[in-house]
Structures are given as C-alpha cells and as structure tokens.
Amino acid sequence: MSTMWHLLRVILIFSVFLSVWMERVSAISIQLMPPYPAVGQSVTLSVTGITGNIREVKWYKGSNTDASNHILTYIPSANSPQSNGLQYFSRASALPNASLLISDLEFTDGGNYTVSVQTQTAQQTSVNLTVYEPVTDVVLKSNTSEIKENDTVTLTCETKNANRYEWVRVSGSLPSDTIQSKDKSTNTITFPSIKRSAAGDYYCEAKNPASNKKSNIYTLTVNYGPEQVRITGDVNVTEGSSFTLECFAESLPNATFRWTHNGTHLNSCQQRCSLKVASDTQGMYTCIASNSVTNINASTTVNVTVNAASSSPEMNDGPLSRGAIVGIVVAIFAVALIVAVIVLFLMLKQRKKHSASTNRKQHVSATVASGNGQTNESAAEHDIQYTSVTFAQRPPRKVQMQPSDENVVYSDLRLS
Incomplete structure (x- = not known):
C-alpha cells in the first residue's frame, strides 16, 4: 500500500513539472x-x-x-x-x-x-x-574655413534622426591619425594635426535602422608654405647688358613675391625681375615669398657679379631667333640675285663686242676681193691696153657709228 502511494506521488510531481515545462516551451x-x-x-x-x-x-x-x-x-x-x-x-x-x-x-x-x-x-x-523618422538634412561642415597645415580640424556631419555615421574619403581611406568613435555613434571626425596629404574630397553618410542619406561633398583644402624658395637666372652679367632673375616657392595658395637689392626694395619686380646692368647693379638680390593665408614669409638670396664689357664683340653662342634666320636667308638670296644680274650684264656686253669685231673683218675681206677683180688683155692686140672694171656684188653691211674723237687724224686719198 505504501509502495502504491509513493508511485502516485512521483507521477503527480512529474505531471506538474511537465505542464510547467510545456508552458515555458x-x-x-x-x-x-x-x-x-x-x-x-x-x-x-x-x-x-x-x-x-x-x-x-x-x-x-x-x-x-x-x-x-x-x-x-x-x-x-x-x-x-x-x-x-x-x-x-x-x-x-x-x-x-x-x-x-x-x-x-x-x-x-x-x-x-x-x-x-x-x-x-x-x-x-x-x-x-520604436518608430524611426527618415534621415534628412545631412550637411558636412568644418570648424574653420581656412585650414592651415598642423591645425586641429574637426568635420561635423549635421543631420536629423540619425544615430550612426559613416565617413568616406573619395580618393581612398581616411588618414591614419583621424579620430572618430569606434561605434560610429558620434557625428564628428578630428584631424589632430592635419597634413597637406589629408587634402581631398570627403562626405558622411548618416544612418538609422530604417534609412540612410549621404551628405554633400566637402573639399578639404590644406594651406601651407611658402617653402623651398629658390632663384633662377644668370648671376654673372656684363655691364651694358640686361639680366633676369625669377623666384619660385612651394605654397598653397600661390605665394606673392618681393625683391630687394642690397636691402633696398625693388618696386618694379614681382615674381620675375628684369634689370639693365649698370655699375651699381652688383650686389645681393633677395626674393621674399609670402602666403596670405598662413601668414608665413620665406626668402633666399643670390649674389650678382658685374663684369666689364669686352673690347671686341663676341659671337653669341646662343640659338638664333626666327627673325634672325629669316634675315640671313633674305640677305643670301639678295646677294645671289645681284651676282646673277652682274654676270648676265657682262655676258651680254661680251657678246656685243664679239659681233662688232666680226663685222669689221668682213669689211676688210670685201675690199681686198674688189682690187683683185681687174683683168689684163694680151699686149699683142695692137698694143692697146684696156681696162675692165668688174663690180662684185656683196651684201650691204651695217655702218657702225664710231664715237667722235678729237685726237683722230683723217687723211685724203686721191687717185691720179
């Protein structure tokens, strides 16, 4: 009987436990x-x-x-x-x-x-x-309008209804020293000492579990310099000539330039300085580069030496200009044309002399032939002598007028 009662108790406890377990499941x-x-x-x-x-x-x-x-x-x-x-x-x-x-x-x-x-x-x-409102009005801003290298810069993603923020640099990953929350729950990133390499386009994406939206593109410009100022140009010049010095510098925005000569400001010079060489030209020339954003000035100096002008002109070893080349070609062509005209004139004059000489020789030959044309009859014919005159026909010849000369002596030839 006790055994039966004990079994019933076990079954009852198990049933209660099973019902509780099933309810939880x-x-x-x-x-x-x-x-x-x-x-x-x-x-x-x-x-x-x-x-x-x-x-x-x-x-x-x-x-x-x-x-x-x-x-x-x-x-x-x-x-x-x-x-x-x-x-x-x-x-x-x-x-x-x-x-x-x-x-x-x-x-x-x-x-x-x-x-x-x-x-x-x-x-x-x-x-x-939780009912989420759409993310709206996402705007990316900087804490300063003119960013200078080594400044601390903070970008802020202003928006409504967002609880997470994603930052994106268009050209690649964010700089390694950028500070932002690991869970991306804050809407800012900070550059503790910004470098020029951080410059570029950035945007943020504001999110909540129901929506997300991107901001405008923000171009981060890092101003720096001037630095690495240098001067180019000839520092050994000749008195009476001209020379030019030019100044360069690494700077953003572009630097402005001023020049001094032995401490005196040169008003006519900017980035490039072109001067006529005189006796007082020699000395120290300093270029001063300035950046209006960083408010930094940097300078460099060269020493210009003036040499006395040479007594004999020296040939310029530099390349000829286009105008000089054209002038030389025109001069050569003109000289060749003049030589050709002179040669042609001499040839025509020589031909004219040769023609006159030929005419004179023909005239002399004709005269001799006329004298030899007479014939004599035999003396046996009653000792009567006849003279026969034969006229030889010859082409007319040109009569060339000879220049009058007061020293010419004329002779009168008579036949008896």
Missing part, C-alpha cells in the same frame, strides 16, 4: 515586421508560439493590462470579432492569428505594447515598438 512572443519600421510605413506586431485554438485576444498600449491601456479585443468566434478599448486608434486592427497591424505609422505610435492570448490557458507578453 510554448510561451508566446511578439516579432516586429519589419524590425525597424519608419514613419509612414506599416508594421505588424506578429504573435508567435501560440498553441491550441484562440478564444480571445486583447491588446494594450503599455507594459500592463490595465483597462486604461486597452486598445481592442478580438474574439474569432463572435459575429463582430473586434471591439475597441480606450486606447483604440483607427490605424490599428486585429488579425485572425492574434497579431496587431498598425498602418501609416506616426512617431507617437512608438512605445510598449502588450498582448493577452486566451487558449486553454491565458498567456501574455510585451514588446517595445
């Missing part, structure tokens, strides 16, 4: 769908883990089931399943699976919600609903 819960709802969206407070037939569902706005928190009651078997409570609003409605649908969310809809479900047993659970 089958406890209901609420899931948000979507998990991060935003203003204007719809969200479902979905009840999971229900076992058995649903007899009654009650929803409350709050963490307890007071009547003042009652939103609605849903009885699936009733002719009018839904009845409304004191906290009811028109955008809330019950679903057959015991879930609550809220449409067109407003920011004020956020808070705790509690559901009570009656099946064979009564169970209840709560959930916190």
Whole structure:
C-alpha cells in the first residue's frame, strides 16, 4: 500500500513539472515586421508560439493590462470579432492569428505594447515598438574655413534622426591619425594635426535602422608654405647688358613675391625681375615669398657679379631667333640675285663686242676681193691696153657709228 502511494506521488510531481515545462516551451512572443519600421510605413506586431485554438485576444498600449491601456479585443468566434478599448486608434486592427497591424505609422505610435492570448490557458507578453523618422538634412561642415597645415580640424556631419555615421574619403581611406568613435555613434571626425596629404574630397553618410542619406561633398583644402624658395637666372652679367632673375616657392595658395637689392626694395619686380646692368647693379638680390593665408614669409638670396664689357664683340653662342634666320636667308638670296644680274650684264656686253669685231673683218675681206677683180688683155692686140672694171656684188653691211674723237687724224686719198 505504501509502495502504491509513493508511485502516485512521483507521477503527480512529474505531471506538474511537465505542464510547467510545456508552458515555458510554448510561451508566446511578439516579432516586429519589419524590425525597424519608419514613419509612414506599416508594421505588424506578429504573435508567435501560440498553441491550441484562440478564444480571445486583447491588446494594450503599455507594459500592463490595465483597462486604461486597452486598445481592442478580438474574439474569432463572435459575429463582430473586434471591439475597441480606450486606447483604440483607427490605424490599428486585429488579425485572425492574434497579431496587431498598425498602418501609416506616426512617431507617437512608438512605445510598449502588450498582448493577452486566451487558449486553454491565458498567456501574455510585451514588446517595445520604436518608430524611426527618415534621415534628412545631412550637411558636412568644418570648424574653420581656412585650414592651415598642423591645425586641429574637426568635420561635423549635421543631420536629423540619425544615430550612426559613416565617413568616406573619395580618393581612398581616411588618414591614419583621424579620430572618430569606434561605434560610429558620434557625428564628428578630428584631424589632430592635419597634413597637406589629408587634402581631398570627403562626405558622411548618416544612418538609422530604417534609412540612410549621404551628405554633400566637402573639399578639404590644406594651406601651407611658402617653402623651398629658390632663384633662377644668370648671376654673372656684363655691364651694358640686361639680366633676369625669377623666384619660385612651394605654397598653397600661390605665394606673392618681393625683391630687394642690397636691402633696398625693388618696386618694379614681382615674381620675375628684369634689370639693365649698370655699375651699381652688383650686389645681393633677395626674393621674399609670402602666403596670405598662413601668414608665413620665406626668402633666399643670390649674389650678382658685374663684369666689364669686352673690347671686341663676341659671337653669341646662343640659338638664333626666327627673325634672325629669316634675315640671313633674305640677305643670301639678295646677294645671289645681284651676282646673277652682274654676270648676265657682262655676258651680254661680251657678246656685243664679239659681233662688232666680226663685222669689221668682213669689211676688210670685201675690199681686198674688189682690187683683185681687174683683168689684163694680151699686149699683142695692137698694143692697146684696156681696162675692165668688174663690180662684185656683196651684201650691204651695217655702218657702225664710231664715237667722235678729237685726237683722230683723217687723211685724203686721191687717185691720179
């Protein structure tokens, strides 16, 4: 009998334990769908883990089931399943699976919600609903308008409704010395001693669980210098000539330049200084570079030496200019043309002399031929002598006028 009673006690304890365990295993819960709802969206407070037939569902706005928190009651078997409570609003409605649908969310809809479900047993659970507003008005700003190298610079991502911030450098990764929160929950980054290598385009992306938005592109300019000032130009010059010195410097923004000669300011010089060499030109020339943003000045000096002018002109070993080359070509062409004209004139004159000489020789030959043309008859013919004159026909010759000369002596030839 005692054994039987002991067995019944064990069975009863096991049954109680099993019922408690099953109740815990089958406890209901609420899931948000979507998990991060935003203003204007719809969200479902979905009840999971229900076992058995649903007899009654009650929803409350709050963490307890007071009547003042009652939103609605849903009885699936009733002719009018839904009845409304004191906290009811028109955008809330019950679903057959015991879930609550809220449409067109407003920011004020956020808070705790509690559901009570009656099946064979009564169970209840709560959930916190967070309604997110969209991220808007994202603007990236700097704490200073003119950034100088080695300054401490802070960039701020100004926005609304964000709780996380992503920083992006368009050309690559952020500088290694940049300071920002590890969980990205702060809206600033800091450059403790900014370098010119940090210059570039940046933007931030503001986020919350429901939305995200990028800022404007911010161009970070790091001003520096002037530095590495240097002077170029000839420092050994000749008296009477001209010379030019030019100054350069690494600077952002571009540097402005001033010059001094032996401590006296040269008003006519800026970045480039062009001067005529005189006896007082020799001395120390200093270029002073200035940056209007960094307010830094830097300078360098060269010594210019003036040499006496040479007594004999020296050929310029430098390359000829285009004008000089053209002038030389024109001069050569002109000389060649003049030589050609002279040669042609001499050739024509020589030809004319040769023609005159030929005519004179022909005239003399004709005269001799005329004298030899006489014939004599035989003396046997009664000793009578006849003279026969034969005229030889010859082409007319040109009579060339000879220049009158007062020293010419003319002779009178008579035939008897």
